[in-house]
Amino acid sequence: MTAPAQTRSSADLIRAEEPVLAHNYHPLPVVVSRAEGTWVEDVEGRRYLDLLAGYSALNFGHRHPALIEAAHSQLDRLTLTSRAFHNDRLAEFAERLAALTGLDMVLPMNTGAEAVESGIKVARKWAYEVKGVPADQATIVVAADNFHGRTTTIVSFSTDETARQGFGPFTPGFRIVPYNDLPALEAAVDETTAAVLLEPIQGEAGVLIPDQGYLAGVRELTSRKGCLFIADEIQSGLGRTGRTLAVEHESVVPDVLLLGKALGGGIVPVSAVVARREVLGVLRPGEHGSTFGGNPLAAAVGTAVVELLESGDFQRRAAELGVVLRGGLAALLGKGVVNFRARGLWAGVDIDPAFGTGREIGERLLREGVLVKDTHGSTIRLAPPLTITAEELTQALGALEKVLT
Secondary structure, rough: OOOOOHHHHHEEEEEHHOOOOOOOOOOOOOOOEEEEEEEEEEEEOEEEOOOEEEEHHHOOOOOOOHHHHHHHHHOOOOOOOOOOOOOOOOHHHHHHHHHHHHEEEEEOOOOOOHHHHHHHHHHHHHHHHHOOOOOOOEEEEEOOOOOOOOOOHHHOOOHHHHOOOOOOOOOOOEEEEEOOOHHHHHHHOOOOOOEEEEOOOOOOOOOOOOOOOOHHHHHHHHHHHOOEEEOOOOOOOOOOOOOOOHHHHHHHOEEEEEEOOOHHHHHHHHEEEEEOOOHHOOOOOOOOOOEEEEEEHHHHHHHHHHHHHHHOHHHHHHHHHHHHHHHHHOOOOOOOOOEEEEOOOOOEEOOOHOOOOOHHHHHHHHHHEOEEEEOOOEEEOOOOOOOOOOHHHHHHHHHHHHHHO
């Protein structure tokens, strides 16, 4: 008989996963059983400061009271109807999300990858029906080193061979150009281009921030060439960078916005395509859908997330604490940190390989009670909940200094 989780140690539980779980992740050796705010606790009761926040899914921390209350309240009333019927929570969610982002219409989905796939479908349909691209000729221009998800279509335009190898044949219709390169983008866009799809900040690549003026240049180019600008803000959006959206740092409004992760408050998967009316208006009944997309529980939690952002408090907090984060990382330059890129409460930190790989640094920080995640080579990502205090952030930076020295 399998022992209940409460009586099994971290080591026992990690060993138990090995024969029954697909090996598509390589987690740090910690087994989380409880969490509150910026802190998590393992099955032995050890506490850790969470500096990953579920890749931005936990922007508002673990179990934020307002989000938990919204979920509890809705669980007692209605959880799912499918979109075969209307529900009483969806209209408010769509109204407030559209208003928050300055766009017109919302297509609710579940995961971030679904939002990206939906955005691709909408862009292609717009190209055929509005722009007049010949049938099956639409192209979408994307950036090298992107990360938009793991579906077969999305990995078709990835440049990460780990994500692609063994998953072909690949979906055609995409052109890949270097990130942060406006001349290359201009050369790739032609009369068949439906859209340019970009992350305003490339997260998985190591929190790569483009030059000032790049996003504004993308907006000008797409407007001039008559194609859509799709901004994937699934990681960068909803307060992470000190603004509601990362594109706001250049006062840019895209045609299509892709949201996810934090939109579900760390409780349920919620994503959305938010766009101008003439773009999302190309969809008609039966052409796209999702059984769980826009379900009442998701709409209730999503509305509570939007309400948290409407005051601007979390955005201001991320901007202010971002100064602390950058200052702490700057002090470590030449002391194990060779470079870093940061905006708001989000940073990619390049560690001197002589001090260890990103994975090794993550394991050392784990022993100091801080959770981070590595990305390529010796780079680690820092993305704490926006609820973190200055004292907790300083504590985490102190732990990083300790493991480097």
